[in-house]
Amino acid sequence: MGDYHYIYKDLDGASTQWDDIQAKLGNLPPKKPAFKPPPFTPAEDEASLPKDKSWIDDKTEQDLEDLEDDPDLDDDRFLEEYRRKRLSELREAAKVARFGSVVPISGSDFVREVSQAPPDVWVVVILYKEGIAECGLLMQCLEDLATKYPATKFVKIISTDCIPNYPDRNLPTLLVYNSGAVKANHVGLRSFGRRCTPEGVALVLCQSDPVLNDGQSVSGRSREAVIEGVRKRFIEKVVTQHEDKDDGYSSD
Numbered sequence: 414m415g416d417y418h419y420i421y422k423d424l425d426g427a428s429t430q431w432d433d434i435q436a437k438l439g440n441l442p443p444k445k446p447a448f449k450p451p452p453f454t455p456a457e458d459e460a461s462l463p464k465d466k467s468w469i470d471d472k473t474e475q476d477l478e479d480l481e482d483d484p485d486l487d488d489d490r491f492l493e494e495y496r497r498k499r500l501s502e503l504r505e506a507a508k509v510a511r512f513g514s515v516v517p518i519s520g521s522d523f524v525r526e527v528s529q530a531p532p533d534v535w536v537v538v539i540l541y542k543e544g545i546a547e548c549g550l551l552m553q554c555l556e557d558l559a560t561k562y563p564a565t566k567f568v569k570i571i572s573t574d575c576i577p578n579y580p581d582r583n584l585p586t587l588l589v590y591n592s593g594a595v596k597a598n599h600v601g602l603r604s605f606g607r608r609c610t611p612e613g614v615a616l617v618l619c620q621s622d623p624v625l626n627d628g629q630s631v632s633g634r635s636r637e638a639v640i641e642g643v644r645k646r647f648i649e650k651v652v653t654q655h656e657d658k659d660d661g662y663s664s665d
Contacts, residue, residue, distance in 0.1 A: 473503075511566075512559065512563045512564060512565065512566050512567070513559060513560055513563035514556070514559050514560070514567070515539070515552065515555050515556050515559050515567040515568065515569050516566075516567065516568050516569070517568070517569050517570070518568045518569070518570050519570070519574055520570070520574040520575055522570075523570065523575060526566075526568055527568065527590050528590070528593045529593065530566060530590065530593075532591070532592040534564070534565070534566050534591075535565050535566065535589065535590070535591050535596075535622070535623075535624045535625075535626065536565075536566045536567075536568065536589070536590040536591070537555065537558075537565060537566070537567045537568070537587065537588075537589055537590075537618065537624065538568050538569070538570060538575075538587070538588040538589075538590065539551060539552060539555055539567075539568075539569045539570075539585055539586070539587055539588075540570060540571075540572040540575055540576070540579065540583075540584060540585060540586040540587075540588070541569055541570075541571065541572060541584055541585045542571060542572055542573075542581060542584055543571075545581065545584055545585070547584065547585055547601070547602050548584055548585040550602065550609050551585045551587070551602060551605070551609060551614070552569065552585070554605075554609055554610065554611045554613075554614045555567050555569075555614070557611040558611050558614065558615055558618075558625065561611075561625075561627060562625040562626055562627050562628075563627065563628050564626035564627060564628035565624060565625050565626050572584055572586065583600050583601065584601070585601070585602070586598065586599065586600050586601070587599040587604075587618075589618065589622070589624055591622070591624075596621070596622055596624075597618075597620070597621065597622070599617065604617055605617055616640060619640050
């Protein structure tokens with residue numbers, strides 16, 4: 414009698430009513446659910462997607478440029494304005510991403526990298542030579558500032574590659590360019606006080622113009638706003654150093 418349930422199996426070996434009863438009585442393990450393939454979902458057609466802000470946000474810079482002549486956007490003033498705003502944001506982000514370090518250049522690069530830089534980009538150039546301690550000290554300060562202000566372009570060039578026979582006694586020399594013109598020059602370390610620190614160099618750079626730009630603030634901000642930010646960083650650094658010294662004393 415115990416073998417009779419086998420004759421109730423269908424030809425494909427699927428579970429039958431007898432198997433269901435035996436499973437309920439505990440004589441058979443529970444049957445596995447029948448396999449069902451996942452429902453077919455067709456890929457979304459680009460043309461069928463709703464054209465709204467999220468649709469614009471998903472576009473790359475090149476995609477947004479290609480949409481300039483899109484007839485649907487011509488009829489939608491809001492989307493067209495949002496496309497332009499988003500394109501401007503992406504271009505600004507790309508510009509900021511280009512900088513962030515002190516980039517070495519040669520004499521043949523100077524015009525392209527410095528004189529022909531876009532008018533909204535400030536360029537800080539250090540003329541230096543290897544082996545001169547003062548050059549190394551100022552270079553460290555500029556490397557620190559370059560990471561904090563990635564929308565300002567920092568470049569370095571060996572002095573005699575830039576100006577033939579430039580005297581070593583003038584090194585390091587700092588040149589500040591904007592719109593193809595020299596806006597300031599600082600010869601030697603005496604311009605930066607007794608101690609050459611990133612904060613001191615930042616304040617000197619911003620004496621007359623808002624040279625430093627972190628890329629996060631609105632463009633065209635005032636020199637005073639830049640200096641206020643530099644002073645805030647300086648105070649935070651002094652407080653942190655003071656706290657570190659206190660911790661060192663307390664651990665003795």
